[in-house]
Amino acid sequence: MAEPIAQLLRDHGIQPSAQRLAVAEYVLRTQDHPGADEVLARVRGRVPMISRATVYNTLNLFVEKGLLRQLVLGEGKTVFDPHVAPHHHFIDEASGAIHDVPWEALEVRKVEKLQGLEVKEYQVVLRGRRAPPRRG
Amino acid sequence: MAEPIAQLLRDHGIQPSAQRLAVAEYVLRTQDHPGADEVLARVRGRVPMISRATVYNTLNLFVEKGLLRQLVLGEGKTVFDPHVAPHHHFIDEASGAIHDVPWEALEVRKVEKLQGLEVKEYQVVLRGRRAPPRRG
DNA sequence: CGCGTATCTTAGACGTTGTCTAAATCTCGC
Protein backbone atom coordinates (compact mmCIF):
# COMPACT_ATOMS: atom_id res chain seq x y z
CA MET A 1 0.00 0.00 0.00
CA ALA A 2 2.86 2.35 0.76
CA GLU A 3 4.38 1.23 -2.51
CA PRO A 4 5.24 4.24 -4.60
CA ILE A 5 2.82 4.72 -7.45
CA ALA A 6 5.66 4.89 -9.96
CA GLN A 7 6.82 1.44 -8.97
CA LEU A 8 3.29 0.12 -9.10
CA LEU A 9 3.01 1.29 -12.67
CA ARG A 10 6.33 -0.26 -13.62
CA ASP A 11 5.25 -3.52 -12.00
CA HIS A 12 2.37 -3.56 -14.41
CA GLY A 13 4.50 -2.82 -17.44
CA ILE A 14 3.57 0.85 -17.62
CA GLN A 15 6.21 3.49 -18.13
CA PRO A 16 5.58 6.27 -15.62
CA SER A 17 5.21 9.83 -16.80
CA ALA A 18 4.06 12.97 -15.06
CA GLN A 19 0.62 12.66 -16.62
CA ARG A 20 0.24 8.99 -15.86
CA LEU A 21 1.32 9.51 -12.27
CA ALA A 22 -1.20 12.26 -11.79
CA VAL A 23 -3.99 10.12 -13.19
CA ALA A 24 -2.88 7.12 -11.16
CA GLU A 25 -2.65 9.01 -7.92
CA TYR A 26 -6.23 10.04 -8.17
CA VAL A 27 -7.96 7.12 -9.81
CA LEU A 28 -6.20 4.29 -8.02
CA ARG A 29 -6.92 5.70 -4.59
CA THR A 30 -10.44 7.03 -4.87
CA GLN A 31 -13.42 5.30 -3.34
CA ASP A 32 -15.67 6.85 -5.95
CA HIS A 33 -16.38 5.51 -9.38
CA PRO A 34 -15.30 8.45 -11.49
CA GLY A 35 -15.94 8.86 -15.17
CA ALA A 36 -13.28 10.07 -17.56
CA ASP A 37 -14.58 13.62 -17.28
CA GLU A 38 -14.18 13.62 -13.50
CA VAL A 39 -10.69 12.21 -13.78
CA LEU A 40 -9.82 14.92 -16.25
CA ALA A 41 -11.17 17.66 -13.99
CA ARG A 42 -9.36 16.30 -10.95
CA VAL A 43 -6.05 15.80 -12.68
CA ARG A 44 -6.17 19.25 -14.25
CA GLY A 45 -5.87 20.58 -10.73
CA ARG A 46 -2.36 19.19 -10.58
CA VAL A 47 -1.31 19.10 -14.22
CA PRO A 48 -3.31 21.84 -15.89
CA MET A 49 -2.04 21.26 -19.40
CA ILE A 50 -3.01 17.61 -19.60
CA SER A 51 -5.16 16.80 -22.60
CA ARG A 52 -8.36 14.89 -22.81
CA ALA A 53 -6.80 12.32 -25.12
CA THR A 54 -4.09 11.55 -22.60
CA VAL A 55 -6.61 10.92 -19.87
CA TYR A 56 -8.54 8.54 -22.09
CA ASN A 57 -5.35 6.85 -23.26
CA THR A 58 -4.13 6.46 -19.71
CA LEU A 59 -7.38 5.10 -18.35
CA ASN A 60 -7.64 2.60 -21.18
CA LEU A 61 -4.04 1.59 -20.60
CA PHE A 62 -4.66 1.04 -16.90
CA VAL A 63 -7.68 -1.10 -17.69
CA GLU A 64 -5.67 -3.13 -20.18
CA LYS A 65 -2.91 -3.66 -17.64
CA GLY A 66 -5.30 -4.70 -14.91
CA LEU A 67 -5.01 -1.70 -12.61
CA LEU A 68 -8.58 -0.59 -13.16
CA ARG A 69 -11.88 -2.14 -13.97
CA GLN A 70 -14.16 -0.45 -16.45
CA LEU A 71 -17.86 -0.41 -15.65
CA VAL A 72 -20.88 0.55 -17.71
CA LEU A 73 -23.73 0.32 -15.29
CA GLY A 74 -26.05 3.19 -15.90
CA GLU A 75 -26.58 6.46 -17.73
CA GLY A 76 -24.47 5.11 -20.57
CA LYS A 77 -21.37 6.55 -18.99
CA THR A 78 -18.23 4.53 -18.46
CA VAL A 79 -16.78 4.72 -14.98
CA PHE A 80 -13.60 3.29 -13.51
CA ASP A 81 -13.11 1.27 -10.38
CA PRO A 82 -9.69 0.67 -8.81
CA HIS A 83 -11.17 -2.19 -6.85
CA VAL A 84 -10.32 -4.95 -9.32
CA ALA A 85 -11.20 -7.96 -7.18
CA PRO A 86 -14.68 -9.37 -7.88
CA HIS A 87 -17.47 -7.55 -6.13
CA HIS A 88 -21.01 -6.42 -6.70
CA HIS A 89 -22.44 -2.96 -7.27
CA PHE A 90 -25.31 -1.02 -5.84
CA ILE A 91 -26.61 2.00 -7.73
CA ASP A 92 -28.40 4.71 -5.78
CA GLU A 93 -31.27 5.68 -8.04
CA ALA A 94 -31.58 9.09 -6.44
CA SER A 95 -28.03 10.27 -6.92
CA GLY A 96 -26.67 7.85 -9.48
CA ALA A 97 -23.82 7.08 -7.11
CA ILE A 98 -22.31 3.63 -7.37
CA HIS A 99 -21.35 1.75 -4.23
CA ASP A 100 -19.28 -1.40 -3.96
CA VAL A 101 -20.86 -4.43 -2.35
CA PRO A 102 -18.38 -7.00 -1.01
CA TRP A 103 -18.31 -10.28 -2.86
CA GLU A 104 -19.10 -12.24 0.29
CA ALA A 105 -22.15 -10.15 1.10
CA LEU A 106 -24.19 -12.02 -1.50
CA GLU A 107 -24.34 -15.60 -2.56
CA VAL A 108 -25.18 -16.56 -6.13
CA ARG A 109 -26.01 -20.18 -6.80
CA LYS A 110 -26.41 -22.34 -9.87
CA VAL A 111 -24.14 -20.27 -12.12
CA GLU A 112 -22.30 -23.41 -13.13
CA LYS A 113 -25.58 -25.05 -14.10
CA LEU A 114 -26.33 -22.63 -16.91
CA GLN A 115 -26.62 -24.58 -20.13
CA GLY A 116 -24.56 -23.53 -23.13
CA LEU A 117 -22.93 -20.57 -21.41
CA GLU A 118 -19.29 -20.43 -20.43
CA VAL A 119 -19.33 -17.80 -17.71
CA LYS A 120 -16.03 -16.01 -17.18
CA GLU A 121 -17.24 -13.51 -14.64
CA TYR A 122 -20.40 -12.18 -13.16
CA GLN A 123 -21.69 -9.70 -10.67
CA VAL A 124 -24.95 -8.69 -9.11
CA VAL A 125 -26.14 -5.20 -10.00
CA LEU A 126 -28.58 -3.79 -7.47
CA ARG A 127 -30.62 -0.62 -7.71
CA GLY A 128 -32.49 1.21 -5.02
CA ARG A 129 -32.01 3.82 -2.34
CA ARG A 130 -29.72 4.04 0.59
CA ALA A 131 -31.91 3.19 3.53
CA PRO A 132 -32.72 6.05 5.89
CA PRO A 133 -30.49 5.91 8.97
CA ARG A 134 -32.08 3.71 11.58
CA ARG A 135 -33.31 5.88 14.41
CA GLY A 136 -32.70 4.85 17.98
CA MET B 1 -50.72 -12.27 -27.34
CA ALA B 2 -53.17 -11.96 -30.21
CA GLU B 3 -54.14 -8.61 -28.71
CA PRO B 4 -53.84 -5.92 -31.32
CA ILE B 5 -50.84 -3.73 -30.73
CA ALA B 6 -52.98 -0.61 -30.92
CA GLN B 7 -55.09 -1.82 -28.01
CA LEU B 8 -51.98 -2.75 -26.05
CA LEU B 9 -50.72 0.79 -26.42
CA ARG B 10 -54.03 2.28 -25.36
CA ASP B 11 -54.10 -0.02 -22.34
CA HIS B 12 -50.85 1.57 -21.29
CA GLY B 13 -52.07 5.10 -21.80
CA ILE B 14 -50.32 5.59 -25.12
CA GLN B 15 -52.12 7.13 -28.03
CA PRO B 16 -51.42 4.98 -31.09
CA SER B 17 -50.03 6.55 -34.22
CA ALA B 18 -48.58 5.08 -37.36
CA GLN B 19 -45.05 5.69 -36.13
CA ARG B 20 -45.66 4.31 -32.66
CA LEU B 21 -47.32 1.23 -34.07
CA ALA B 22 -44.40 0.57 -36.36
CA VAL B 23 -41.93 0.90 -33.49
CA ALA B 24 -44.10 -1.23 -31.21
CA GLU B 25 -44.54 -4.01 -33.73
CA TYR B 26 -40.84 -4.46 -33.97
CA VAL B 27 -39.53 -3.75 -30.53
CA LEU B 28 -42.21 -5.46 -28.48
CA ARG B 29 -41.90 -8.72 -30.38
CA THR B 30 -38.19 -9.10 -30.96
CA GLN B 31 -36.04 -11.55 -29.04
CA ASP B 32 -33.01 -9.35 -29.58
CA HIS B 33 -31.93 -6.43 -27.47
CA PRO B 34 -31.89 -3.71 -30.09
CA GLY B 35 -30.43 -0.27 -29.62
CA ALA B 36 -32.20 2.82 -30.84
CA ASP B 37 -30.21 2.77 -34.06
CA GLU B 38 -31.37 -0.74 -34.88
CA VAL B 39 -34.95 0.15 -34.11
CA LEU B 40 -34.66 3.13 -36.41
CA ALA B 41 -33.23 1.05 -39.25
CA ARG B 42 -35.89 -1.63 -38.87
CA VAL B 43 -38.79 0.75 -38.67
CA ARG B 44 -37.57 2.75 -41.66
CA GLY B 45 -38.30 -0.36 -43.70
CA ARG B 46 -41.99 0.15 -43.05
CA VAL B 47 -42.24 3.89 -42.43
CA PRO B 48 -39.35 5.41 -44.37
CA MET B 49 -39.92 9.01 -43.36
CA ILE B 50 -39.83 8.41 -39.62
CA SER B 51 -37.34 10.62 -37.83
CA ARG B 52 -34.69 9.78 -35.33
CA ALA B 53 -36.29 11.97 -32.70
CA THR B 54 -39.57 10.10 -32.99
CA VAL B 55 -37.88 6.77 -32.44
CA TYR B 56 -36.14 8.08 -29.34
CA ASN B 57 -39.32 9.72 -28.08
CA THR B 58 -41.29 6.57 -28.64
CA LEU B 59 -38.79 4.26 -26.99
CA ASN B 60 -38.55 6.53 -23.98
CA LEU B 61 -42.31 6.70 -23.80
CA PHE B 62 -42.61 2.93 -23.90
CA VAL B 63 -40.07 2.63 -21.10
CA GLU B 64 -41.92 5.18 -19.03
CA LYS B 65 -45.18 3.33 -19.56
CA GLY B 66 -43.73 -0.02 -18.64
CA LEU B 67 -43.79 -1.69 -22.04
CA LEU B 68 -40.02 -1.86 -22.34
CA ARG B 69 -37.05 -2.12 -20.08
CA GLN B 70 -34.00 -0.04 -20.77
CA LEU B 71 -30.64 -1.68 -20.26
CA VAL B 72 -27.13 -0.24 -20.19
CA LEU B 73 -24.91 -3.25 -19.86
CA GLY B 74 -21.91 -2.67 -22.04
CA GLU B 75 -20.41 -0.68 -24.88
CA GLY B 76 -22.08 2.40 -23.47
CA LYS B 77 -25.05 1.78 -25.67
CA THR B 78 -28.59 1.69 -24.40
CA VAL B 79 -30.63 -1.28 -25.54
CA PHE B 80 -34.27 -2.15 -25.05
CA ASP B 81 -35.84 -5.34 -23.82
CA PRO B 82 -39.54 -6.10 -24.20
CA HIS B 83 -39.17 -8.80 -21.57
CA VAL B 84 -40.12 -6.64 -18.59
CA ALA B 85 -40.38 -9.37 -15.98
CA PRO B 86 -37.25 -9.74 -13.82
CA HIS B 87 -34.52 -11.80 -15.39
CA HIS B 88 -30.75 -11.90 -15.66
CA HIS B 89 -28.48 -11.15 -18.60
CA PHE B 90 -25.58 -12.92 -20.20
CA ILE B 91 -23.27 -10.92 -22.46
CA ASP B 92 -21.32 -12.79 -25.10
CA GLU B 93 -17.92 -11.13 -25.04
CA ALA B 94 -17.12 -12.23 -28.57
CA SER B 95 -20.18 -10.77 -30.30
CA GLY B 96 -21.52 -8.37 -27.72
CA ALA B 97 -24.88 -10.10 -28.00
CA ILE B 98 -27.07 -10.03 -24.92
CA HIS B 99 -29.03 -13.11 -23.91
CA ASP B 100 -31.78 -13.35 -21.36
CA VAL B 101 -31.29 -15.75 -18.47
CA PRO B 102 -34.51 -16.83 -16.75
CA TRP B 103 -34.98 -15.56 -13.23
CA GLU B 104 -35.29 -19.08 -11.85
CA ALA B 105 -32.04 -20.22 -13.44
CA LEU B 106 -30.04 -18.50 -10.71
CA GLU B 107 -30.52 -18.08 -7.03
CA VAL B 108 -29.26 -14.99 -5.24
CA ARG B 109 -29.17 -15.10 -1.47
CA LYS B 110 -28.72 -12.58 1.30
CA VAL B 111 -29.97 -9.58 -0.68
CA GLU B 112 -32.26 -8.67 2.20
CA LYS B 113 -29.33 -8.77 4.60
CA LEU B 114 -27.49 -5.84 3.00
CA GLN B 115 -27.05 -3.13 5.58
CA GLY B 116 -28.16 0.35 4.77
CA LEU B 117 -29.39 -0.43 1.29
CA GLU B 118 -33.00 -0.51 0.24
CA VAL B 119 -32.87 -2.71 -2.84
CA LYS B 120 -35.69 -2.16 -5.29
CA GLU B 121 -34.46 -4.49 -7.97
CA TYR B 122 -31.42 -6.44 -8.95
CA GLN B 123 -30.11 -8.76 -11.59
CA VAL B 124 -27.06 -10.85 -12.23
CA VAL B 125 -24.94 -9.75 -15.18
CA LEU B 126 -22.79 -12.52 -16.56
CA ARG B 127 -20.04 -12.27 -19.16
CA GLY B 128 -18.35 -15.01 -21.10
CA ARG B 129 -18.73 -17.02 -24.24
CA ARG B 130 -21.43 -19.27 -25.51
CA ALA B 131 -20.09 -22.72 -24.88
CA PRO B 132 -18.92 -24.58 -27.96
CA PRO B 133 -21.50 -27.16 -29.02
CA ARG B 134 -20.80 -30.36 -27.20
CA ARG B 135 -19.28 -32.79 -29.66
CA GLY B 136 -20.80 -36.21 -29.81
C1' DC C 1 -68.49 20.80 -41.53
C1' DG C 2 -65.06 24.35 -39.65
C1' DC C 3 -62.36 25.90 -35.91
C1' DG C 4 -59.10 25.74 -32.22
C1' DT C 5 -56.33 23.26 -29.19
C1' DA C 6 -53.67 19.25 -27.96
C1' DT C 7 -50.63 16.13 -29.43
C1' DC C 8 -47.38 14.16 -32.44
C1' DT C 9 -43.70 14.33 -35.86
C1' DT C 10 -39.93 16.32 -38.16
C1' DA C 11 -35.25 18.21 -39.47
C1' DG C 12 -31.60 19.86 -37.80
C1' DA C 13 -28.86 22.01 -34.21
C1' DC C 14 -26.72 20.92 -30.12
C1' DG C 15 -24.19 18.53 -26.14
C1' DT C 16 -21.64 14.77 -24.39
C1' DT C 17 -18.70 10.89 -24.60
C1' DG C 18 -15.06 8.78 -26.68
C1' DT C 19 -11.67 7.82 -30.65
C1' DC C 20 -8.36 9.09 -34.12
C1' DT C 21 -4.64 11.62 -36.47
C1' DA C 22 -0.66 14.12 -37.27
C1' DA C 23 2.58 16.88 -35.26
C1' DA C 24 5.25 18.17 -31.30
C1' DT C 25 7.61 16.70 -27.18
C1' DC C 26 9.90 13.78 -24.13
C1' DT C 27 12.92 9.87 -22.56
C1' DC C 28 16.68 7.15 -22.55
C1' DG C 29 20.61 4.68 -24.08
C1' DC C 30 24.59 5.65 -26.42
Place this chain on the structure above:
DNA sequence: GCGAGATTTAGACAACGTCTAAGATACGCG
Protein backbone atom coordinates in the same frame (compact mmCIF):
# COMPACT_ATOMS: atom_id res chain seq x y z
C1' DG D 1 24.09 15.94 -28.01
C1' DC D 2 21.74 12.35 -31.17
C1' DG D 3 18.32 9.41 -32.68
C1' DA D 4 14.67 5.92 -32.10
C1' DG D 5 10.75 4.97 -29.91
C1' DA D 6 7.28 6.21 -26.75
C1' DT D 7 4.22 9.81 -25.03
C1' DT D 8 1.42 13.93 -25.23
C1' DT D 9 -1.14 17.35 -27.48
C1' DA D 10 -4.92 19.99 -30.00
C1' DG D 11 -8.31 19.49 -32.72
C1' DA D 12 -11.09 16.96 -35.98
C1' DC D 13 -14.15 13.38 -36.12
C1' DA D 14 -17.85 9.90 -35.00
C1' DA D 15 -21.65 7.83 -32.30
C1' DC D 16 -25.34 8.45 -29.27
C1' DG D 17 -28.86 10.97 -27.43
C1' DT D 18 -31.57 15.42 -26.36
C1' DC D 19 -33.71 19.72 -27.48
C1' DT D 20 -36.08 23.24 -30.17
C1' DA D 21 -39.04 25.39 -33.26
C1' DA D 22 -42.07 24.64 -36.78
C1' DG D 23 -45.20 21.85 -39.40
C1' DA D 24 -48.67 18.06 -39.57
C1' DT D 25 -52.30 15.53 -37.49
C1' DA D 26 -56.14 14.25 -34.59
C1' DC D 27 -59.98 15.38 -31.90
C1' DG D 28 -63.67 17.84 -29.33
C1' DC D 29 -66.96 21.28 -29.82
C1' DG D 30 -70.08 24.54 -31.79
